[in-house]
Amino acid sequence: MGTIRRRSAHGWEGVTAKAYPAFPGVEKHELTEGQGYRVRYFHVPAGGHTALERHPHDHSVVILAGRARVTLGEAIAEAGEGDVVYVEGDELHCFEALGEQDLGFICVAPPRPPG
Amino acid sequence: MGTIRRRSAHGWEGVTAKAYPAFPGVEKHELTEGQGYRVRYFHVPAGGHTALERHPHDHSVVILAGRARVTLGEAIAEAGEGDVVYVEGDELHCFEALGEQDLGFICVAPPRPPG
Numbered sequence: 001m002g003t004i005r006r007r008s009a010h011g012w013e014g015v016t017a018k019a020y021p022a023f024p025g026v027e028k029h030e031l032t033e034g035q036g037y038r039v040r041y042f043h044v045p046a047g048g049h050t051a052l053e054r055h056p057h058d059h060s061v062v063i064l065a066g067r068a069r070v071t072l073g074e075a076i077a078e079a080g081e082g083d084v085v086y087v088e089g090d091e092l093h094c095f096e097a098l099g100e101q102d103l104g105f106i107c108v109a110p111p112r113p114p115g
Numbered sequence: 116m117g118t119i120r121r122r123s124a125h126g127w128e129g130v131t132a133k134a135y136p137a138f139p140g141v142e143k144h145e146l147t148e149g150q151g152y153r154v155r156y157f158h159v160p161a162g163g164h165t166a167l168e169r170h171p172h173d174h175s176v177v178i179l180a181g182r183a184r185v186t187l188g189e190a191i192a193e194a195g196e197g198d199v200v201y202v203e204g205d206e207l208h209c210f211e212a213l214g215e216q217d218l219g220f221i222c223v224a225p226p227r228p229p230g
Binding site: 001002003004005006007012031032034035036037039057058059060062064070072073075077079080081082083084085086087088089091093106108109110111 | 116117118119120121122127146147149150151152154172173174175177179185187188190192194195196197198199200201202203204206208221223224225226
């Protein structure tokens with residue numbers, strides 16, 4: 001049966017936030033695992049950032065709170081609430097929280113490769 | 116290369132909203148098409164609803180605005196901003212905008228079946 005995961009003060013009921021090694025305080029919340037995709041939420045404290053990385057799988061990001069400086073290949077751009085970022089497979093990327101507000105975004109990715 | 120789709124007053128730059136036959140004013144915005152998933156945004160005006168339907172593919176929904184009465188199989192529940200709803204494949208489902216506010220939600224789904 002389907003489920004409803006309710007937002008709570010610090011995340012979602014039934015979801016344990018995982019620390020993310022790129023920067024202290026960055027959290028990953030695994031929200032759903034669907035038919036060929038995963039939906040996660042990343043919380044990045046003000047001044048923090050995700051890993052600067054590239055890998056074969058892509059990402060679709062929807063920014064829910066704060067402003068981001070986004071590295072996308074050789075480009076750097078700013079993005080804010082409601083903006084949608086598509087990161088291609090093998091594209092260098094990083095999301096950095098700009099200003100004094102925490103950054104929060106949904107990140108959809110294909111399933112982890114086996115192994 | 117990756118892309119940034121910017122939120123605009125009525126949707127996203129470069130994304131044409133499509134009418135959705137379930138109810139007048141319901142719109143579907145196709146935001147990204149990734150490696151095995153699609154990310155869409157649904158806008159449901161106050162009093163409106165999506166189709167009451169079931170199909171083999173699943174959905175992962177993140178509510179961004181408003182409140183919803185959610186049909187999930189034989190259950191009916193309410194969900195609000197930030198809540199996450201997972202609809203299993205072949206599960207009956209419907210999202211109805213409750214109260215006087217429009218409802219808006221992200222909906223992730225696997226790719227359309229071929230044909």
